[in-house]
Amino acid sequence: MLPTLDEAKGLEEVANNIPHEKIERMGWNIHVWVVDGGSSDETETVTKNNKFQFMPQQGKGKGAAMRLGFVKFLESGHDALVMLDSDGTYDPREIPKFLDKLSKFDVVVGDRLNGDINPDAMTRLNYFGNHILTWLATGLYGITINDLCSGYWGFTRKAISRLKLNSMKFEIEAEMYTSCVKEELEIKNIPIRYSSRIGQAKLGSVSDGWRIFRKLIVRRIFGTPIEAKIGKGNLDIE
Numbered sequence: 001m002l003p004t005l006d007e008a009k010g011l012e013e014v015a016n017n018i019p020h021e022k023i024e025r026m027g028w029n030i031h032v033w034v035v036d037g038g039s040s041d042e043t044e045t046v047t048k049n050n051k052f053q054f055m056p057q058q059g060k061g062k063g064a065a066m067r068l069g070f071v072k073f074l075e076s077g078h079d080a081l082v083m084l085d086s087d088g089t090y091d092p093r094e095i096p097k098f099l100d101k102l103s104k105f106d107v108v109v110g111d112r113l114n115g116d117i118n119p120d121a122m123t124r125l126n127y128f129g130n131h132i133l134t135w136l137a138t139g140l141y142g143i144t145i146n147d148l149c150s151g152y153w154g155f156t157r158k159a160i161s162r163l164k165l166n167s168m169k170f171e172i173e174a175e176m177y178t179s180c181v182k183e184e185l186e187i188k189n190i191p192i193r194y195s196s197r198i199g200q201a202k203l204g205s206v207s208d209g210w211r212i213f214r215k216l217i218v219r220r221i222f223g224t225p226i227e228a229k230i231g232k233g234n235l236d237i238e
């Protein structure tokens with residue numbers, strides 16, 4: 001599952017590197033969804049050219065997009081889901097490593113901070129912020145996560161069906177982690193490569209860092225989003 005907002009060039013690169021044959025040799029049928037936040041570039045054309053499924057999102061933000069994707073995934077009947085950003089930072093050739101670990105774990109998180117970060121891929125501020133937020137998350141919740149804000153995750157169907165989320169933006173990964181802890185899903189961290197992005201960043205380091213921090217605190221106090229408590233699903237967007 002690939003979230004996109006004006007990432008035509010990055011998406012092209014991701015598409016070229018998805019190891020379809022290797023994944024099929026491992027026994028999986030692969031289906032690629034592009035969850036789009038209203039791109040005004042060639043994203044839809046690139047999606048169609050690669051025979052991926054284009055899924056326009058209803059709300060705004062990466063969080064809303066992923067939650068829509070998760071609901072559609074559960075309706076689809078597939079067994080596992082791997083999500084990664086479409087900006088060329090994450091390498092789709094590592095997907096088989098995620099699928100491999102999903103035979104033993106509920107959730108697999110790609111770990112850039114103990115992996116291989118290209119020198120130009122992350123600003124100093126983001127590097128520092130990622131470490132602080134990750135350290136804080138492990139301290140608050142007691143379950144080790146090595147890279148809280150990673151955009152490369154793998155899930156079993158069971159894991160997706162248990163997640164309870166209401167994030168709209170870039171705090172989604174932090175909430176995925178807190179929900180995994182709450183639902184007692186087993187998390188495996190695996191080192192991954194992280195490269196420089198193609199195109200313009202959508203994340204604002206300080207404002208989104210603050211949203212992530214707030215989400216960690218709020219979910220520590222109120223473990224489950226109110227929408228889930230009153231019986232509404234992950235798709236109830238504000």
Ligand SMILES: Nc1nc2c(ncn2[C@@H]2O[C@H](COP(=O)(O)OP(=O)(O)O)[C@@H](O)[C@H]2O)c(=O)[nH]1
Nearest residue numbers: 003004005036037061062065085086201202203
């Ligand atoms: N569907 C959707 N995707 C988004 C939205 N905002 C960002 N994205 C995608 O989410 C991914 C991560 O965004 P990015 O700007 O790279 O954030 P960073 O990697 O955390 O700095 C990229 O693939 C973006 O195109 C949105 O509003 N909707």
Ligand SMILES: [Mg+2]
Nearest residue numbers: 085087089197
């Ligand atoms: Mg990025």
